[in-house]
Amino acid sequence: MSAVVSLNQEKEKEVGVIGAGLVGCLTALALQKKGYKVILFELRQDPRLKSTKEKNLRSINLAISDRGIKALKYVDENLAKKVLDKVIPMRGRMIHDSKGNQESQLYGLYGESIKSIDRGYLNQELLNEIDIINKSGVGYPIxxxxxxxxxNLSFLGEEENPTVTIVDQSSHQEQIFEFDFIVSADGAFSATRHYLQRYVRMTFKQEFIDTCYIELSIPAGPGNSFLIDPNHLHIWPRDKFMLIALPNQNGSFTSTFFSSWELAESLNTDTKILNFFKEHFEDGLKLIGEDNLISSFKNNPKGSLVQIHCNPYNYKGKAILIGDAAHGMVPFYGQGMNCGFESLRILLEMLEKNNFNTEKAFNQYSKERHQDLEVILKLALDNYNEMSHDVTSIVYLMRKKIDSFLGRLLRGKWLPLYTMISFRGDIPYSEAISIEKRQQNIIKKLEAAIFVGTIYAAVKISKYFASKFVK
Amino acid sequence: MSAVVSLNQEKEKEVGVIGAGLVGCLTALALQKKGYKVILFELRQDPRLKSTKEKNLRSINLAISDRGIKALKYVDENLAKKVLDKVIPMRGRMIHDSKGNQESQLYGLYGESIKSIDRGYLNQELLNEIDIINKSGVGYPIxxxxxxxxxNLSFLGEEENPTVTIVDQSSHQEQIFEFDFIVSADGAFSATRHYLQRYVRMTFKQEFIDTCYIELSIPAGPGNSFLIDPNHLHIWPRDKFMLIALPNQNGSFTSTFFSSWELAESLNTDTKILNFFKEHFEDGLKLIGEDNLISSFKNNPKGSLVQIHCNPYNYKGKAILIGDAAHGMVPFYGQGMNCGFESLRILLEMLEKNNFNTEKAFNQYSKERHQDLEVILKLALDNYNEMSHDVTSIVYLMRKKIDSFLGRLLRGKWLPLYTMISFRGDIPYSEAISIEKRQQNIIKKLEAAIFVGTIYAAVKISKYFASKFVK
Structure with a gap:
């Protein structure tokens, strides 16, 4: 499963991959290694060209964890190594309260970490990898x-091969390509999905949550030092809004402010922004710096957060949606890219199992992957409450402690949910949530037993004392 | 409100209307009469050209009722008259049971009717009306x-005027248009909506129901006579599938078969089709004719049915979705076009009320129209059960009779739901459903009272008889 050798019996097959983001690039690489002839289309210009370097609108740092790494390794062990060389491990959340106190909450039971990486950097690494593959002369170049x-996308004739119409953004010339099949990773606002919906009776839902994000930054200290612990994901939870920060290799942190749109839009003058941060994020403000805060807050775009649900994801063996195009999610579980990469790995495994019969593999994928995707979409949404609020609640912390205690006590037999999602890529999302439900029921029973036991003991004790002293 | 005079203060404003279907054409006409300069775009070729006459894929005959007529009259009294000249009134459902018996169930309390009209014909009439307006020289030509x-659709610059990129389907040349605002009526698979979603945080859902439709036809009898009653919508309800037929002016009926996709796709040979119709629609088969049935069933496309939910419908005062693009619905309440026309009328009224300030009007529309659209979408879906199944249930028929009885008894104070939806365009959908809920509670209480009263009487009577005869 890990070493990728070409098992493809039908080497002449041509595949179009739509979208050269993270999932699209990895898809192109993976399919090339399976022996397909791949053309990869991207709406934007090459992000590595200085002349076209655009403001990356989606630069929340990513946290790569087990599912993402597993998929990278599945495609190419060396690529995975290269990527992991450039990450910063985050072993827990660092909670900053309003008084400036910091408290570490570890993610794993044994010091496991999720890994901070810059999205733009990872994307460029994947594109460079394509160049390396192309120069190597092994297989068809991508x-x-x-x-x-x-x-446009249509499926014409008896064969129903996908026919893709492309417009060059400079020359405005149209070109038409016919493929054996296409894989579309063109993001949450997928154009492919739009055209695919003319052929597939696709249940589709997109939901915006009333949360806006604004990207900020914490500069590095003297000599590229980190001003706060680099091995944590920093959170300033304030219930209805929060600030987070993820470390970069150069000593800086990429920070993000999340709040309701109403609140974000009401902070529309320098004074309002400053006063708000002074009141709620005093230590955060010192780290970011006043001028830096004001200029970022006013000039950076306000981002929206959307959840995408589809079913099914494919049209016969001819087209399939993957990544955000199929299951875009809010970033609060750090699973967007990890889940997208995992989707690709699962799709490739199904292709292999079905002897590269795309119709069988794509149908199987739509059928079996859906429940896992619905689970992680829900978890991602629910985790906003956890990050912005629950992490400060005593009941939450107590439960979390019992959970971790049992996790360590019953090593391998009791798995905290976060561990299963982020560090156990071998457990499907849907299975993780079933295990979690079972475990939470046990914890609730434990709590009830402790409650009853305590009351019983209290009654006994007071009776004892009553009998001793009151007569 | 009925006579349309131009109240528009800003006569130079240019509007793009996307989609020249029913709602799009009526929108173009309405806005022209308000003094706007309108360009109307349509993906397909002119349906009136013989050379391009395509198979109309959406030829379920339409039932125009009060909301549709009200909107036509609002735009142009004469146009409404022309259209109503060509309809066939249907005063009720004619239920065909499996033994060939027919039973009429009237729609209204006083012989009100919904009106059967061919979709293609109506579309051409609206296009002809545009030609007439253009020749009249009154106002800007459309x-x-x-x-x-x-x-493509983007909103550029300070003004954020909508910029629309169009490709000619023959020459493949791109053209770019800038408007003051656009109104999009480009159907359930709206391309505008796709691009709009990059600007609007739009909650959007599309749901396909597991129902397929196939268009059939019942030819006219000798001398263009009708073979069954022309003043009914004929239904052959068979629970999991059904056949319907709506009259045409030439003596024929447009008939539609609805079933699950699995069933429709399993009827894949002449024998299977024939045997199925012999078993379930014996009288229907005689009307359609065996050869006609087989050729229609095999050659006509299998249509899918989708429900479209959006919120909001507009981007500031710059773009708004209307008709199926905003609220596509299944055809089972006969409200798709009626609701689309009504949406246009309401939008125009809001424009007038807001002195043609599109931002205010569009925001108000999104806010106030949404609840009505959600109600009719749900009613449309629920009505499949009513048409295919409930119409044969005794409880349903009893309740319906009580409902009609009270409707006639309490004239105007008690309104059956169907009456409110189809014959009372002055009652918003959401209000209709509130009234219906209140009335249904009363009916349930009545039923309970009758039940208790009956039991009480039975006990009294049996006690009386017991005391008389048993001692």
Whole structure:
């Protein structure tokens, strides 16, 4: 499973991959290694060209964890190593309260970590890997076409091969490509999905949550030192809004402010922004710096957060949606990319199991993957409350402690949910949530037993004392 | 409100209307009469051209009722008259049981009718009306551009005026148009909606129901006579599937078969089709004819049915979705077009009330219209059960009779739901459903009272008889 050798019996097959983001690039690499001829289309210009370097609108640092790493390794062990060389491990959350106190809450039972990485950097590494593969002369080269907008998708003739119409963003010339099949990783606002819906009776839902994010930054200290612990994901939870910060290799932190749109839009003058941060994030403000805060807050775009649900994800063996195009999610469980990469790994495994019969594999994927995707979408949404509020609640912390205690006591037989999602890529999301439900029931029973036991003991004790002293 | 005079203070404003279907054409006409300069774009070729006459894939005959007529009259009294000249009134459902018996169930309390009309015919009439307006020289002519595909929509600059990129389907040349605002009526698979979602945090859901439809037809009898009663909507309800038929002016009926996809796809040979119809629709089969049935069943496309939910419908005062693009619905309440026309009327009224300030009007529309649209979407879906199953249930028929009885008894104070939806365009959908809930509670209490009263009487009577005869 880990060493990828070409098992593909039908080497001449041509595949279009739509979208050269993280999942699209990895898909192109994976399919090339399976022996397919791949053309990779991207709407934007090459992000590595200085002339076209655009403001990356999606630069929340990513936390790569077990599912993402597993998929990278599945595609290429060396690629995984290269990527992991450039990450910063985060072993827990660092909670900053309003008085400036910090408290560490570890993610794993044994010091496991999720790994902070810059999205743009990872994307460029994946594109570089394509160049390396192409230069190696092994297999068909991957053709990467930037600045190409998909404006139509149809499935024509007896074969129903996907026919993709592309417009060059500079010349405005149309080009038409026919493939054996396409894999679309063109993001939450997927154009492919739009056209696919003319062929597939696809249940589809997109839901925006009333949360806006604004990207901020904490500069590095003297000599590229970290001003706060680099091995934590820092959170300033304030219930209805929060600030977070993830470390970068150069000593800086990428920070993000989350709040309701109403609140974010009401902070529209320098004074309002400053006063708000002074009141709620005094230590955060010192780290960010006043001028830096004001300029970022006013100039950086306000981002929206959307959840995407589809079912099914494919049209026969001819087209399939993957990544955010199929299951875009809010970032609060740090699973967006990890889940997208995992989806690719699972899809590839199904292709292998079905002897590269795409119709069987794609149908199986739609059928079996759906429940896992629905679970992680729900977890991602629910985790906003956990991050912004629950982490400060006594009941939450007590439960978490019992959970960790049992996790260590019953090593391997009791798995905290976070451990299963982030550090146990071998457990499907849907199975993780079933195990968690069972465990939570046990904890609740334990709590009830402790409650009853305590009351019983209290009654006994007071009776004893009563009998002793009151007569 | 009925006579349309231009109240528009800003006569130079240019509007793009996307989609020249029923709602799009009526929108173009309405806005022209308000003094706007309108360009109307349509993906397909002019349906009136013989050379391009395509198979109309959506030829379920429509039932126009009060809300649709009200909107037509609002735009143009004469146009409404022209349209109503060509309809066939249907005063009730004619239920065909499996033995060939027919039973009429009237729609209204006083012989009100919904009106059968061919979708294609109505569309052409609306296009002809545009030609008439253009020739009249009154106001700005409406420019109608056929064969134009929308491939981008953006809102650029300070003004954020909508910029629409169009590709000509023959020459493949791109053209760019800037408008003051656009109204999009480009159907359930709206391309505009796709691009709009990059600007609007739009909650969006599309749900396919597991029902497939196949268009059939019942030819006219000798001398263009009707073979069954022309003033009914004929239904052959068979629980999990059904056949319906709506009259045409030439003596024929447009008939539609609805079933699960599995069933429809299993009827894949001449024999299977024939045997199925012989078993379940014996009288229907005689009307359609065996050869006609087989050729229609095999050659006509299998249609899918989708429900579209959005919220909000607009981007500031710059773009708004209307009709199926905003609220596509299954055809079972006969409200799709009626609701789309009503949406237009309400939007126009809000424009007038807000002195043609589109931002205020569009925001108000999104806010106030949403609850009504959600109600009719739910009613449309629920009505499949009513048409295919409930109409044969004794409890349903009893309740319906009580409902009609009270409706006639308490004239105007008690309104059956169907009456409110189809014949009382002055009652918003959401209000109709509130009234219905109140009335149904009363009916349930009545039933309970009758039940208790009956038991009480039975006990009294049996006690009386017991005391008389048993001692």
């Amino acid at each position: 053709e990467v076409l930037f600045g190409k907008k998909l404006i | 420019e109608v551009l056929f064969g134009k595909k929308l491939i």
